[in-house]
Amino acid sequence: xxxxxxxxxxxxxxxxxxxxxxxxxxxxxxxxxxxxxxxxxxxxxxxxxxxxxxxxxxxxxxxxxxxxxxxxxxxxxxxxxxxxxxxxxxxxxxxxxxxxxxxxxxxxxxxxxxxxxxxxxxxxxxxxxxxxxxxxxxxxxxxxxxxxxxxxxxxxxxxxxxxxxxxxxxxxxxxxxxxxxxxxxxxxxxxxxxxxxxxxxxxxxxxxxxxxxxxxxxxxxxxxxxxxxxxxxxxxxxxxxxxxxxxxxxxxxxxxxxxxxxxxxxxxxxxxxxxxxxxxxxxxxxxxxxxxxxxxxxxxxxxxxxxxxxxxxxxxxxxxxxxxxxxxxxxxxxxxxxxxxxxxxxxxxxxxxxxxxxxxxxxxxxxxxxx
Amino acid sequence: xxxxxxxxxxxxxxxxxxxxxxxxxxxxxxxxxxxxxxxxxxxxxxxxxxxxxxxxxxxxxxxxxxxxxxxxxxxxxxxxxxxxxxxxxxxxxxxxxxxxxxxxxxxxxxxxxxxxxxxxxxxxxxxxxxxxxxxxxxxxxxxxxxxxxxxxxxxxxxxxxxxxxxxxxxxxxxxxxxxxxxxxxxxxxxxxxxxxxxxxxxxxxxxxxxxxxxxxxxxxxxxxxxxxxxxxxxxxxxxxxxxxxxxxxxxxxxxxxxxxxxxxxxxxxxxxxxxxxxxxxxxxxxxxxxxxxxxxxxxxxxxxxx
Numbered sequence: 001x002x003x004x005x006x007x008x009x010x011x012x013x014x015x016x017x018x019x020x021x022x023x024x025x026x027x028x029x030x031x032x033x034x035x036x037x038x039x040x041x042x043x044x045x046x047x048x049x050x051x052x053x054x055x056x057x058x059x060x061x062x063x064x065x066x067x068x069x070x071x072x073x074x075x076x077x078x079x080x081x082x083x084x085x086x087x088x089x090x091x092x093x094x095x096x097x098x099x100x101x102x103x104x105x106x107x108x109x110x111x112x113x114x115x116x117x118x119x120x121x122x123x124x125x126x127x128x129x130x131x132x133x134x135x136x137x138x139x140x141x142x143x144x145x146x147x148x149x150x151x152x153x154x155x156x157x158x159x160x161x162x163x164x165x166x167x168x169x170x171x172x173x174x175x176x177x178x179x180x181x182x183x184x185x186x187x188x189x190x191x192x193x194x195x196x197x198x199x200x201x202x203x204x205x206x207x208x209x210x211x212x213x214x215x216x217x218x219x220x221x222x223x224x225x226x227x228x229x230x231x232x233x234x235x236x237x238x239x240x241x242x243x244x245x246x247x248x249x250x251x252x253x254x255x256x257x258x259x260x261x262x263x264x265x266x267x268x269x270x271x272x273x274x275x276x277x278x279x280x281x282x283x284x285x286x287x288x289x290x291x292x293x294x295x296x297x298x299x300x301x302x303x304x305x306x307x308x309x310x311x312x313x314x315x316x317x318x319x320x321x322x323x324x325x326x327x328x329x330x331x332x333x334x335x336x337x338x339x340x341x342x343x344x345x346x347x348x349x350x351x352x353x354x355x356x357x358x359x360x361x362x363x364x365x366x367x368x369x370x371x
Numbered sequence: 372x373x374x375x376x377x378x379x380x381x382x383x384x385x386x387x388x389x390x391x392x393x394x395x396x397x398x399x400x401x402x403x404x405x406x407x408x409x410x411x412x413x414x415x416x417x418x419x420x421x422x423x424x425x426x427x428x429x430x431x432x433x434x435x436x437x438x439x440x441x442x443x444x445x446x447x448x449x450x451x452x453x454x455x456x457x458x459x460x461x462x463x464x465x466x467x468x469x470x471x472x473x474x475x476x477x478x479x480x481x482x483x484x485x486x487x488x489x490x491x492x493x494x495x496x497x498x499x500x501x502x503x504x505x506x507x508x509x510x511x512x513x514x515x516x517x518x519x520x521x522x523x524x525x526x527x528x529x530x531x532x533x534x535x536x537x538x539x540x541x542x543x544x545x546x547x548x549x550x551x552x553x554x555x556x557x558x559x560x561x562x563x564x565x566x567x568x569x570x571x572x573x574x575x576x577x578x579x580x581x582x583x584x585x586x587x588x589x590x591x592x593x594x595x596x597x598x599x600x601x602x603x604x605x606x607x608x609x610x611x612x613x614x615x616x617x618x619x620x621x622x623x624x625x626x627x628x629x630x631x632x633x634x635x636x637x638x639x640x641x642x643x644x645x646x647x648x649x650x651x652x653x654x655x656x657x658x659x660x661x662x663x664x665x666x667x668x669x670x671x672x673x674x675x676x677x
Contacts, residue, residue, distance in 0.1 A: 038600050040498035172647065198646040203606040205596045206391075208384040209641035209649075216377045229500055233596055240510070240523055241380075260502040263597020267505075 027066040027323050029054070029313060030073050030089040031306075032100030032110065033125075037076035038203075038229045041257040041301075042102045046124060047072065048297055049306025050099045052288060053341075057310065063317045068310075071095055075106045082106035083113060090117035096323045097121070097313045099306060104128030105174035111139045120325035122312055124305035127251060128178045132350040138329040140347055142309040143302070144356040146175070149250050149274045150182025152358040156272075157183075157221055157248065158190040165195045167219035167245070169210070169234070171226030172199040179250045180225030195219050202230060211237045219245050227252040232261025232268070239267050248272040254301035254361075254368070265366030277357040278370060279304035285341030308340040315339070373518035380520040381642040382635065387526045387595075389634020390533035394588035395611030396618065396626035397540065398458075398581030404557045404621035405577045406470070408477045412461060412484035414608015416582050419488060420454040420589025421599040422496060425503050439506065447532075447590050451583040458582025459575055467571070492601040502598040525595040536587050537627050540580065544623060553577060557621075610653075617657050619670020628668055632656075 031050040035043035054068040062068060071093045075082035082101055089095045090113055097120035101107045107126035114121040115136045122140040123131060129145050157163050166187060170180035177199065184194060195217040200207055211234070214222060222238065222245050224231055231253045238247065247270075254275050262268050280289045280299055288307055292299040299307075315338045317323055320331035332338075336346030336354070346354045362371040398413040427446040436442055465484050469476040510523040544550035555563040556573045564570045592607075593599060610633065618629025636656050641649040666672045 036493060036498045038498070038500065038602055041500075200646055201606070201650065203602070205592070205598070205603065205607075206384075206388050208387070209381055209638040210646050212377060212380045212384060213642045213646070216374075229598075229600070232500070232502075232598055236597060241521065242510075257500050261500045261598045263502045264504050 025066040026069045027063050027317075028069050028071050028093055028095045029310070030071045030093065030095040030098040030100065030119075032073035032075055032082070032085055032089065032098055032106075033102035034077040034106075035072060035074040037074075037078075039077045039102065039227060041228070041255045042125065043074070045255070045299075045301045045303045046100060046102060046306045048292070049124065049299070049303040049308075050310045052291060053307040053310035053314075056288065056291075057314045063314050064321060064323055066323065068314075073098075073100065075101055075103075075110070077103040077106055079105050079109050082110040086110035086113035090114060090119050095119060096317070096325055097328070099124060099309045099313065101126060102302070103173070103175055104131055104178065107131050108174065111136055114138060114325075118324070118326045120313060120316065120328050122309045124309040125251070125302045126175070128174050129182075130174070130178075132352050135350060137333070138325055140312065140329070140332065140351040141353065142305050142312060142345070143251075143353070144276060144358055145352060146179040146182045146250070147185075148356040149358050150179060150184075151186050152360065153183045153223065153248060153250065153274050154186025154190060156274075156360055157187060157223070158192055161221060161246065163221045163246075164192065165217065165219045166192060166221045166223055167196040167214045167217055168194045168198075169196075169214070169222060169224045169226075170199050171202050171230050173202060173226065175252065176224075176226035178225070179252070180223065183223050183225070200226075200230060200234070202226075204230075205233050207234045207237050208241070210234075211241050211243060214238070214245070215241060215243045221246045221248060224249040225252070228255055228258035228261050230261075232258055232263070235271060236262045236264075236267040246270070246272065248274075251275045251301075256300065256366075258363075259366050268363045268366070271363040272371065273361050273363070273368065274358045275301075275361050275368075276305075277359050279308075279342055282341060282343045284339065284343060288341045304342055308342045308345070311340045312338055312345065373516040376515040376518040376520045377642065378639075379513075379515060381638045383520060383522050383526065384642070385635035385638030386631065387529050387634070388638060389614075389631035390530050391588050391592055391607070391630070392611050392614040392634050393627040393630025394533050394536065394591075395585050395607065396615040396630050397537075397584040397623065399612050399615040400618070400620050400622060400626040401577050401581045403615070404623075405553065405574055406466075406477075406560075407474070408466065409481065409612070410466075410578075410581070411478070411481040411608070412465075412488060413581065413585055414604035414611065415485045415488035416454055416457055416461075416604070417585040417589045417592075417607065417611075418599065418601065418604030419457060419492060420450050420586035421593045421603065422492060422501070423450040423453055423586070424590045424593040425501060425599075428503055428506075442506075443528075443590075443594075447587065450590050451586045454586035454589070455579040455583040458578040458585075462575055462578040467574075489601050489604075496601065498601060500598050500600045503593060505597060506594060523595075525591075529591045529595060532587060532591060533627075536584060540584065541623060549573075549576065613653070613657055617660055617667055619667025622667070622669045622671070625667055625669035632668070 033043040033046040073085035104126040124142045127146045170177040316328035316332040320327045360371045361368045402410045465480045507525040510521040512519045512521045614629035614633045618625030640652040
């Protein structure tokens with residue numbers, strides 16, 4: 001009984017999409033990121049942003065008259081998954097462009113696949129410099145870079161906090177360690193040598209031994225390069241051991257899941273992090289932000305970046321008057337001032353934004369706000 | 372910090388971590404002892420018990436029970452019972468039908484069950500981190516010189532409950548009728564069957580006990596660290612398996628000893644040398660023990676049955 005209902009429902013859906021397909025041409029765009037797994041909170045941000053943007057672009061006429069159809073690719077923030085997702089997107093799904101991935105360690109290997117297949121790629125969130133530094137022509141980034149983020153964090157620690165002893169912890173991943181290194185370089189350049197530099201293991205929960213060690217160094221500031229799943233337990237165990245040092249991290253903890261992972265808002269009180277200036281504050285994005293809020297979703301973290309990335313894809317293809325990824329990329333390198341929900345954006349020859357806008361945020365009562 | 376205080380603190384950290392490893396290691400070692408298979412789904416049972424802990428805590432607060440000892444006791448009991456049922460069902464569904472096939476078949480089946488459990492929890496509970504609010508606050512601080520080391524109440528709970536659980540289990544295995552039957556089945560299943568022991572039931576019981584001990588770890592860890600997700604059984608499962616091998620797989624005291632040695636080794640190496648290489652050190656230790664004592668610290672050398 002149930003089975004027959006399901007089958008007939010499926011038949012209706014299939015028939016429906018066939019009719020839609022013949023009525024109007026479609027362009028497939030991939031949205032790749034950790035849609036499942038411990039970092040799924042970020043995949044959700046990417047997906048929500050890209051879906052809303054696709055909806056709005058389609059309502060305005062689509063890309064070169066073709067309607068955007070999104071294809072979800074789940075890499076769980078694992079490099080080998082990312083490569084297989086990229087291959088599937090490029091060969092089987094035949095996407096023209098990809099918005100993604102999230103983790104730098106996924107974006108970097110996946111970008112090679114896209115490059116070979118001539119697929120346009122724009123990551124809304126991967127901040128490791130290597131993503132664009134290899135000079136792949138079809139790879140763009142709609143967010144800042146860790147070397148810029150590290151400068152902001154490092155200068156804040158030295159100039160504003162006037163801290164002398166800083167412990168640097170990372171998660172041994174491309175993003176986490178890269179960010180920790182960028183901050184370390186800035187600190188060293190400003191004459192501060194870290195008192196501790198160590199890596200923890202992703203997926204573990206007990207960092208007590210490390211916390212005791214940090215405590216023994218008498219660090220005033222603990223800088224962490226990594227994601228919320230590890231940052232949460234780490235900051236909690238610091239507080240439980242009576243270590244009151246200031247905890248600073250980067251854009252890897254921009255999610256309410258950070259509070260959950262720490263086991264309560266009281267543990268993350270006063271934690272600082274670097275992230276782009278409030279992405280929901282641009283006048284051009286007000287309408288998009290309103291539609292997110294109307295649907296009961298708070299556009300936190302990288303949601304608006306993902307929205308913007310989708311707009312850049314549309315603008316580049318419309319500008320090039322072609323749905324070919326490489327032609328769109330060439331157009332985007334040659335032309336600037338793309339109007340997006342996060343203001344006017346231009347890209348340099350590597351595919352990075354010409355202007356970065358990292359600022360310091362503070363966690364208070366379980367929410368983050370610009371400091 | 373005073374260097375003596377640091378070392379004492381690291382010993383406390385290691386003992387806590389080691390007790391958890393030991394509790395989970397029991398599940399691996401008992402199952403291996405009785406039917407000679409590695410139950411790779413055991414780490415995921417631990418993960419299921421973490422979710423059950425959160426569910427029981429929510430249920431109890433819904434019914435207005437807020438006395439902490441009562442809440443903890445009921446949560447522990449309920450989680451052990453339901454996780455035990457999971458253990459029993461898994462053995463019935465995935466392992467028993469394969470008992471007389473090749474040795475590798477149940478192993479592959481166990482890996483499959485591990486995936487099934489993870490995806491089942493992910494689909495039902497979502498893939499985001501889940502957490503529970505902190506219940507036990509505070510710590511005992513012991514002054515050392517002009518410094519101190521501390522042991523939090525939840526760490527005390529972990530160590531005490533682990534030791535109690537181990538003690539109780541050892542008593543059951545060594546002194547009771549059920550324990551004698553378990554040991555007999557472990558020594559020679561066919562002969563035990565001939566002598567009138569219901570070996571299938573004993574094997575089921577062992578799975579239930581193993582799962583329940585994993586559940587104890589799940590409750591304690593969830594109370595102490597506060598957060599978990601559907602994949603959090605993987606790494607801790609691998610570590611507990613390592614502890615079981617280190618202590619001598621098949622040996623009950625070996626599992627606990629292996630857990631504590633591994634936890635201590637990780638904490639001390641991480642604290643005194645380097646966190647990056649603590650796993651390298653821990654597995655290096657395992658290899659060294661295996662070279663000089665292939666059956667593990669407390670394991671008996673394997674004798675070919677003729």
